Amino acid sequence: MYKRELRLVSENLYEIEKKGSMNVPGRIYANDNILRSIDINVLSQIENVASLPGIISYSLAMPDAHWGYGFPIGGVAAFPFPDGIISPGGIGYDINCGVRLMKTGITYREVQKKIRPLTDKLFQNIPLGLGQGAIYRPDKAELSKILSRGAQYIVEKGFGDKEDLQRCDSNGCIPEADAEAVSDRAKERGLGQLGSLGAGNHFIEIDVVEEIFDEHFTREAGIFKGELFLMIHSGSRGLGHQITTDWISILMKEIRKKDIFLRDRQLVYTEANTEAGKRYFSAMNAGANFAFANRQLMSHKIRTMFTQYLSNQARVELICDCCHNIAMKESINGKNIIVHRKGATRADPKEKTIYGNKSFSSPVIVPGSMGSGFHLLSPEEKCADTFFSLPHGAGRLLGRKQACRKFKENDIKKELMNKGIYVKNYSSEGVSEEAPGAYKGLEDVVETVTKVGLARSILRGRPVGNIKG
DNA sequence: ATGTGC
Numbered sequence: 001m002y003k004r005e006l007r008l009v010s011e012n013l014y015e016i017e018k019k020g021s022m023n024v025p026g027r028i029y030a031n032d033n034i035l036r037s038i039d040i041n042v043l044s045q046i047e048n049v050a051s052l053p054g055i056i057s058y059s060l061a062m063p064d065a066h067w068g069y070g071f072p073i074g075g076v077a078a079f080p081f082p083d084g085i086i087s088p089g090g091i092g093y094d095i096n097c098g099v100r101l102m103k104t105g106i107t108y109r110e111v112q113k114k115i116r117p118l119t120d121k122l123f124q125n126i127p128l129g130l131g132q133g134a135i136y137r138p139d140k141a142e143l144s145k146i147l148s149r150g151a152q153y154i155v156e157k158g159f160g161d162k163e164d165l166q167r168c169d170s171n172g173c174i175p176e177a178d179a180e181a182v183s184d185r186a187k188e189r190g191l192g193q194l195g196s197l198g199a200g201n202h203f204i205e206i207d208v209v210e211e212i213f214d215e216h217f218t219r220e221a222g223i224f225k226g227e228l229f230l231m232i233h234s235g236s237r238g239l240g241h242q243i244t245t246d247w248i249s250i251l252m253k254e255i256r257k258k259d260i261f262l263r264d265r266q267l268v269y270t271e272a273n274t275e276a277g278k279r280y281f282s283a284m285n286a287g288a289n290f291a292f293a294n295r296q297l298m299s300h301k302i303r304t305m306f307t308q309y310l311s312n313q314a315r316v317e318l319i320c321d322c323c324h325n326i327a328m329k330e331s332i333n334g335k336n337i338i339v340h341r342k343g344a345t346r347a348d349p350k351e352k353t354i355y356g357n358k359s360f361s362s363p364v365i366v367p368g369s370m371g372s373g374f375h376l377l378s379p380e381e382k383c384a385d386t387f388f389s390l391p392h393g394a395g396r397l398l399g400r401k402q403a404c405r406k407f408k409e410n411d412i413k414k415e416l417m418n419k420g421i422y423v424k425n426y427s428s429e430g431v432s433e434e435a436p437g438a439y440k441g442l443e444d445v446v447e448t449v450t451k452v453g454l455a456r457s458i459l460r461g462r463p464v465g466n467i468k469g
Numbered sequence: 470a471t472g473t474g475c
Contacts, residue, residue: 069470092470093470093471094470094471097470130471130472130473131471131472189471189472198470198471199470199471200470200471201470202470235470236470237470237471238471238472240470240471241470241471242471244470244471245471325470
């Protein structure tokens with residue numbers, strides 16, 4: 001569509017040349033289908049991010065990129081540390097939104113007839129929907145521990161095991177977190193939402209392993225074709241949202257005092273080594289820890305529920321937990337940097353996770369829309385080109401309101417049921433906003449990154465049951 | 470994404 005502005009670098013990789021106030025070129029990963037569907041706003045957002053001070057190498061967009069607050073969702077941008085910037089817009093309101101993948105040890109065939117009651121049971125046991133409930137209600141002192149220690153604290157409380165932490169990004173805890181940098185209002189919202197799914201694109205899905213591409217991995221991990229899998233997509237709920245709201249307002253006030261030109265106010269940033277920068281970073285990490293704790297509580301609840309309901313046949317084990325809305329301190333070529341990933345997943349082939357008796361490059365889960373399941377990817381060397389990042393999903397094609405107008409809840413549920421996917425939802429928007437037609441194709445996203453050599457697919461799953469807020 | 474608003 002916008003081929004004139006994009007220069008083909010190599011198959012499925014395009015560049016927006018550096019012009020005007022841009023400090024670096026932009027780069028976007030896309031196959032032909034994705035390229036046709038690129039939103040013009042995403043291109044300008046890539047350019048806006050490229051104009052931020054100190055940005056290293058490229059302003060990047062993954063194939064699932066779509067329009068977001070300041071930065072595109074599906075955007076990756078790195079800045080030097082300590083002499084560089086950090087920007088809430090490059091992280092997203094839902095701090096440490098992420099996806100968790102679990103195996104169950106049971107075959108789909110065994111429980112085929114129970115998928116509907118199983119999905120309903122998930123729906124009854126997991127608090128979901130806007131502003132709704134919690135699995136565990138901590139007191140204020142406990143919440144502080146959760147903000148500083150994340151899933152590690154939750155596992156110590158008995159909700160999970162050591163292996164859960166080993167297979168979780170950052171072992172379920174970002175150390176540089178400070179509960180003191182989180183407002184009372186944010187904490188208040190968090191107290192009642194620990195262990196809850198939320199709304200929007202958040203979901204829990206029951207999937208079946210449909211195709212295996214890397215038998216070496218699956219053999220060691222004990223995964224088999226036809227195995228029932230579970231996927232949880234959720235984040236830091238109202239707490240993370242409030243942290244972002246608070247800090248955007250603080251940083252906006254600060255930046256107004258300075259003589260700084262912003263192409264877009266939503267790109268508001270602070271220098272990472274200032275008092276504000278350090279406090280924002282620790283508040284953001286506190287939000288990230290809350291999200292780890294949140295996903296851990298839900299998976300533990302599901303684990304006990306599954307073993308009870310299926311009379312101990314099930315063994316629910318974590319495969320991976322991938323953050324996709326976070327900025328992390330990392331190093332590249334011996335230099336310290338802060339990588340912003342907003343709707344993008346960290347993917348470093350050198351980072352290992354143990355499955356069975358062997359260690360493998362930590363895998364990355366890429367879910368599609370409600371109708372399409374997921375791919376489990378293994379990062380490859382080429383990820384050095386993306387600051388070690390991969391896409392986080394299929395990526396929206398239509399805005400929420402647009403999707404709501406176009407798709408009706410009952411039509412979509414019927415369509416999905418015909419494809420063998422049972423959906424249990426809290427609100428009608430939960431289905432119409434998230435209709436498969438509102439998303440890009442998962443296979444296009446996966447094809448883009450595999451052809452470029454950023455990753456290869458380990459396995460593919462197809463959905464059979466889904467709960468939504 | 471979100472008790473959806475400066």
